Amino acid sequence: MLRNELTKADIVARYLPKKLIAVDQAEAFAPSNIALCKYWGKRQNELNLPVNSSLSVSLAHLGSHTQIRPATSGEDQVILNGQVLTADTPFAAKVISFVNLFRGQQNYPLIVDTRNNIPTAAGLASSASGFAALTLALNQYFQLALPDTVLSAFARMGSGSASRSVFTGFVEWRMGQQEDGMDSHAFPLDVSWPDLRVGLVKVSSAQKAVDSRAGMKRTVETSGLYQSWPAQAARDLETIHQALIDDDFSQLGATAEHNAMSMHATMIASWPPLLYWQAESVAAMQRVWALREAGVEVYFTMDAGPNLKLLFKAKDQLLLETEFPDLEVVAPFAEDSKTNLASESVNAAD
Template sequence: MSKDYIATYQAHTNIALIKYWGKRNQDLMLPVTSSLSLTLEAFYSQTQVHFAKDYASDQFILNDQPQSKNEVQKISNFLDRFRQLKATDLKAKVTSYNHVPTAAGLASSASAFAALACACNGALELNLPQKELSIMARFGSGSASRSLFGGFVEWEKGQGDDSQSSFAHPFDEADWDIAMIALIVNQAAKPFSSRQAMQHTIESSPFYALWAEEVASDLKHIKRAIKARDIHQIGQIAEHNAMKMHATMLAANPSFTYFQAESLQAMEAVRQLRKAGLTAYFTMDAGPNVKIICPYSEVPAIQAHLSKAFDPQNIIVSRPGPQPFPIPTFKN
């Protein structure tokens, strides 16, 4: 390989309605349960990878800032999987822009690694099918497997330690009256990573023994609700699933939580929306920010209510988002 290989892709975040919380195999990034998410139009990453003989080592630039040695190593490990498929040892420069707060519970790693997987596939001319790309993206971030697709996406947990059996696939295009509102209460990076929190929960929370059984039931019922386009049922199931996930953390030893005072205020605001006759349900991931599932047709009324208590700039509306797509190459 003597020529340069370069590609740039945009991928969108996804927010799980049925949560992924815990791995059964850390090395293979295999989840304890299946999960289901909605890809969002409003939050995305744009990532370029450039493989070239002129690079003596891998480089990683995020939002115009060179990243730490540890972060570069994580990216190098990910690139190695694609280099192995291409049978090349070319080093690469990865340049990425996150149009979403990083490490704030808004799935920035999902969009970032989905975009990087697609860029590697394009740059190295591997022509991997989407199923295989989803598997590859999983090794960067588990939830990145779901950002390979638009709309509602299911990530299959797979069987045993078979790495190839765990992948994501589209479930529903979400081309109907549904939206998600992100209520940003804190954009700062969370104090501990999802990976650390998941493992601590598995090892110390007595509630975790029930988690897989609850997820299997919630997943079955929410899939029926999505096909029926029953947003009340979708919201009720998603809200309860999120609270069950956070309950496993509260029961860990020592206990921990991603809730902040503003998070609790946001959840109560959603309950008040329902009392006012609006269709709104919340979900919350490993971070303080609250996401609201609602019909797109009710967004103006919901925004009006929320703006009384929250800064309108922190109320971000999103329609369902697309699968990753190529964009023009950045100018270095």
């Protein structure tokens, strides 16, 4: 951290009352999200401020449920999918240091109990939904009643893409320009595509060798092609905007695939090469391209991992389930769940 650089704690403190008052228990859900225009590269590390704006679709019911309650033992406790973690595991340490941003020196020992219902093999990161759910739960627990955009900015300080998981449906995260990052938050787009389907193709559930944070860093520092990325991402974001306005699925799918491939290209041009693909990833891509060649409107996107996420329309679901037998299909707008999680998350104590 540079001298005089704002810390997360400085920023959060501005939005909080001097003295916190907690309810008995709070609970929130936040969905996973799949970026159609990717976040890749930070302009500032401490606050997770991105080099480019991004756009995602949230995965409806797939995500993280987080409950917060007082730790009567006086010691913080982090529970993940029913398992109590010791404080020195990376996950527990991250959760506790995020909670500390809110409670500061005040004596609020907490139990943070998180359950992810993301299919473990699907290669979906849980940090986005996890930090979003935690932020929403803390907002309830300490009765902060913060605006959605502030909650999104806070979630972003936990994990960049968590800023988008605060909302459902299509979500845009504007990169912002302020030093404190408070204009770098997501907002929901007023578009609903009930026919859209996202298909999760499992290639491998192995732990990735290089995590996204380290991957971004290596790309920014060593990839000669990375300097063209911000302009590419800006163009793709505009094209996806237009596709949403025009209700043009092909344009959206093609741009999302091109954007994902461009992001992976920046990694492949890193040194040492950063290749998240497995042999099976290439085989799956080739199947998608062959299907498209045959007239099926299917596109894919990929994150910092080997798995493909297919984008297609409801009418092609059966065909794609035949082609990809283990496909896990999500309907992001099935119940037209264009709701505001921040305002509607449950405060169990109310």
